């Protein structure tokens with residue numbers, strides 16, 4: 001018999017009822033160290049007092065009015081985002097995949113608005129993840145996500161990351177945009193070279209294409225820059241964000257330059273909830289926190305220290321861990337043992353980590369995690385590795 005909750009998730013048998021900083025407490029009172037942060041969402045940890053205060057104070061005054069009217073928090077958050085990025089304008093959503101929907105519509109509308117309605121196709125990359133909506137699964141490609149959901153939205157051309165020849169071959173007269181995650185998250189914390197991102201910018205300029213960055217996972221201070229593309233010194237025309245921007249409250253956005261957004265006039269797009277007062281109150285509080293002096297530097301400093309400890313861990317457990325990759329506090333431990341075994345052993349050590357493709361486990365802690373908590377995380381990864389080694393030994397007799 002089907003469960004009351006649609007059974008689309010393979011959930012761990014853990015049920016959390018409370019959180020504080022990087023700690024979660026389950027229904028039995030057990031404490032877990034959370035290095036998944038709700039998949040790169042809880043950038044300031046659980047029950048962060050500043051975010052709680054922002055949400056509570058807004059909740060007491062006004063929850064929702066719709067986009068029929070001006071929303072002060074939404075305007076403030078848009079101001080913060082445009083002042084601190086390449087973008088001139090922002091459309092707010094409730095999730096990442098809706099931000100992708102907006103980006104795809106914006107790209108197509110831009111060219112139709114400018115007398116080039118034939119330009120509708122978008123180049124995407126192998127290993128990408130852009131969400132679960134109709135446009136999101138089409139952009140992600142991958143049989144796992146699209147099988148049985150046809151007809152799949154037309155107009156996406158997939159090439160391998162880093163393959164210049166395939167990329168050039170994929171660009172034709174109907175190409176409108178290139179869409180890429182500067183660091184692939186679900187794909188296994190796979191970095192895209194700065195040189196390749198620069199090449200994308202150059203090709204977009206040469207061929208009159210829009211460059212779209214999906215920073216839903218890597219954005220909002222996670223890598224030690226406000227947005228990951230800043231490391232490469234390459235600005236997009238359009239950018240999707242979500243996850244971190246709401247700090248746990250459902251919020252996403254599609255940011256764009258004025259030129260890229262020129263077709264998105266009154267009536268072309270909308271959302272009932274998108275940019276609602278509650279979400280934007282939290283979004284403003286998140287932005288104000290990550291924009292504080294020294295916040296980003298502290299993320300980078302801690303990431304450096306964490307990585308050094310992780311290198312030691314990998315050296316101590318060569319049958320379990322192979323290497324560490326990523327930027328800032330968006331880290332991937334490439335595993336030698338099955339990553340699902342490592343995740344399960346993590347649960348045993350009361351540590352939460354998140355699997356990704358390419359046999360990687362993701363370490364995506366709250367960005368305000370302390371040095372002591374990172375040391376504790378490494379100790380628990382060490383215990384998890386020892387448990388996996390025990391299991392490996394058993395298997396080989």
Ligand SMILES: *Cc1c(COP(=O)(O)O)cnc(C)c1O
Pocket residue numbers: 094095096097098100129130131132181185186214215216217218242243
């Ligand atoms: C999580 C994610 C999405 C989808 O976001 P949802 O909020 O789950 O819809 C899209 N792109 C990337 C890179 C993501 O990490």
